[in-house]
Amino acid sequence: MNMRWTVGLGCGLVGAIGWISAADAAEQITFVSQGGAYQQAQTVAILDPSAKKLGITINQDSIPDAWPAIKTQVGSGKPIWDVVDTPTGYCLRGGEQGLIEKLDFSKIPNAAAMPEAYRSPYSVSYEFYSSVLAYSQKTFPKDAPNSWADFWDVKKFPGRRALRNHPIATLEAALMADGVAPDKLYPLDVDRAFKKLEEIKPNITVWWTSGAQSAQLLNDGEVDMEMAWNGRVSAVAKEGAKVTFTYNQGILQSTSLCILKGAPNLETAVKFINEAVDPLHQANLPLNIDYGPGNPKAFETSVIKPERAAQLPSEPANAAKQALMSYAWWSSPSGEAAEKRWAAFMQK
Amino acid sequence: MTTSVPDPSQKHQRREHGLMLALVSPALLVILALIVLPVGWLAWQSVYHDGFTLENYRRVFTEDIYWRSFALTFEISFAVTVIALLLGYPVAYLANSVPKGCSILILSLVVLPFWTSVLVRAYAWLALLQRTGVINQFLRYLDVISEPLALVHNTLGTVVATVHILLPFMVLPLYATMQKIPGDLMQAGASLGASPSMTFFRVFLPLSLPGMLAGCTMVFVLCLGFYITPELLGGGRTVMVSMLVSRNVELYNQFGAASAVAVVLLLSVLAIFFIVSRFISLDRVLGQK
Numbered sequence: 001m002n003m004r005w006t007v008g009l010g011c012g013l014v015g016a017i018g019w020i021s022a023a024d025a026a027e028q029i030t031f032v033s034q035g036g037a038y039q040q041a042q043t044v045a046i047l048d049p050s051a052k053k054l055g056i057t058i059n060q061d062s063i064p065d066a067w068p069a070i071k072t073q074v075g076s077g078k079p080i081w082d083v084v085d086t087p088t089g090y091c092l093r094g095g096e097q098g099l100i101e102k103l104d105f106s107k108i109p110n111a112a113a114m115p116e117a118y119r120s121p122y123s124v125s126y127e128f129y130s131s132v133l134a135y136s137q138k139t140f141p142k143d144a145p146n147s148w149a150d151f152w153d154v155k156k157f158p159g160r161r162a163l164r165n166h167p168i169a170t171l172e173a174a175l176m177a178d179g180v181a182p183d184k185l186y187p188l189d190v191d192r193a194f195k196k197l198e199e200i201k202p203n204i205t206v207w208w209t210s211g212a213q214s215a216q217l218l219n220d221g222e223v224d225m226e227m228a229w230n231g232r233v234s235a236v237a238k239e240g241a242k243v244t245f246t247y248n249q250g251i252l253q254s255t256s257l258c259i260l261k262g263a264p265n266l267e268t269a270v271k272f273i274n275e276a277v278d279p280l281h282q283a284n285l286p287l288n289i290d291y292g293p294g295n296p297k298a299f300e301t302s303v304i305k306p307e308r309a310a311q312l313p314s315e316p317a318n319a320a321k322q323a324l325m326s327y328a329w330w331s332s333p334s335g336e337a338a339e340k341r342w343a344a345f346m347q348k
Numbered sequence: 349m350t351t352s353v354p355d356p357s358q359k360h361q362r363r364e365h366g367l368m369l370a371l372v373s374p375a376l377l378v379i380l381a382l383i384v385l386p387v388g389w390l391a392w393q394s395v396y397h398d399g400f401t402l403e404n405y406r407r408v409f410t411e412d413i414y415w416r417s418f419a420l421t422f423e424i425s426f427a428v429t430v431i432a433l434l435l436g437y438p439v440a441y442l443a444n445s446v447p448k449g450c451s452i453l454i455l456s457l458v459v460l461p462f463w464t465s466v467l468v469r470a471y472a473w474l475a476l477l478q479r480t481g482v483i484n485q486f487l488r489y490l491d492v493i494s495e496p497l498a499l500v501h502n503t504l505g506t507v508v509a510t511v512h513i514l515l516p517f518m519v520l521p522l523y524a525t526m527q528k529i530p531g532d533l534m535q536a537g538a539s540l541g542a543s544p545s546m547t548f549f550r551v552f553l554p555l556s557l558p559g560m561l562a563g564c565t566m567v568f569v570l571c572l573g574f575y576i577t578p579e580l581l582g583g584g585r586t587v588m589v590s591m592l593v594s595r596n597v598e599l600y601n602q603f604g605a606a607s608a609v610a611v612v613l614l615l616s617v618l619a620i621f622f623i624v625s626r627f628i629s630l631d632r633v634l635g636q637k
Contacts, residue, residue: 068597160479165584206501207584221480222501340599347413347587 028057029082035062041288050275082269088327091258095122101259123256125294128314131169134233134245135225148177159224165207167342169251182323231290250322394607404608425571436518444526501583518563525559
């Protein structure tokens, strides 16, 4: 037998094993977000720079709706993921159900410096988006709808309408249409909100279920006005469609970072979270996509130019015009009951 | 007196059975691992959550929205089946009565859309049916209508797209059955003085019944579980049972609530197959013989 062969093979094997254990030794985490252009923007702005700075490997995964997977992974006792970027409500709900690790903010100084409304015991705001009133400038060249009361006013603003097929943000919009001030929404008066929704229901052409669908409706002129996420509307506008939106009475929402209970790389995950909400990385995010930084300190860096800041949902002046969503209310029993009531409302 | 000498042919047969069993065992294992176990787990979850509970079923059978969804799902499935039969029968008939080359062409046109994803076809229907879609634009150009018709984002749009997707499941079993009807029978009918329509209705149609039943069962059952077309073209109001399954995972934070819906749907499908099997051998439905 050829000796060199055996030695070579042996070395190769040892090398491979060494490589595997080296990768094990070098710190790594699995980070999960929602995919698409959004995850790519993060990779450029936050993930790659963080990995480089911390000297860790960030394995990425993506899933549109992380909640069922969080439940299954933690339920199985051996989660694969470490950090998820998911709507803040899931982090809170997960925290209450023992699916999400409690965060030690002494190890996350960047988050500790953020306003209290931007974090919870289980999560840190990662980025902001807004559910805004968007409309076609073809249908409304001037005298455009500027508030949810206008959206509900089918006589003054005739046209086809769409809302999201989900109670979150939609109930808030209904209450604002009924005259509730954006900063006095919580706890939501659910009965009043559904009553107001019954009023507009016959005039809703489509109850959309995905962001892509909402963009398509606006782009194709299928509806004249709708509630949509700001990033979706600006993307459609950038492609040349005559559409725009107002931040007035928008509902400011966020996704947050949180860690799965029993995550395989807990310590590195905590380090990563601190790095990910670093003002500088955060300031880079809106240069790549139309979402606002989760850490408001990002606006104090000189990275975001004032013209760009003015377009972002979490820019202080824009934020002041909007209602800040209370995820704590939505994950409370009344919030969950409101969510269950939605199905009955839709099918009536 | 009978002797107990083993019959060599019997022994041979037993060996053959053993061999067959060995040959099918990989397939059986796959079915066991990928279908029987998950479905069993699904059913188990629907009744077990921190102890035995019928809460999930209580909800399905007492809350209005479930009844509405099941009723709507059966209505849509029925409509889709009837329309698919009315559209599919003439196609199968034509494919059966033209020369072989033409019938291959017709059948490949029927099967061709199979190679396109359901999602793409649903979006294609959106492009055709929506307010600014081809059909509305054309009708407005002809001045037939002044306001665009609501062709999509409702039950109508859902039914149209679902029929399109399920049509092959109607045409193929119909064609297969028609192929087996001997042409002599029609000639015999004609020679006895029956008009062409009479031979069709008295001879051909009854003989094609098994194909109709097979096609209808396939289309109906497949339609019961449809998800993409109502989700994309139903406008949010057309909530079919499959959508309840996904919604329940979100709403109740546990799979049991969704499993119960799935189990009820599965049982309805089994019930339908059972009823159909009283009239026609299931081999014909599934094997399309």
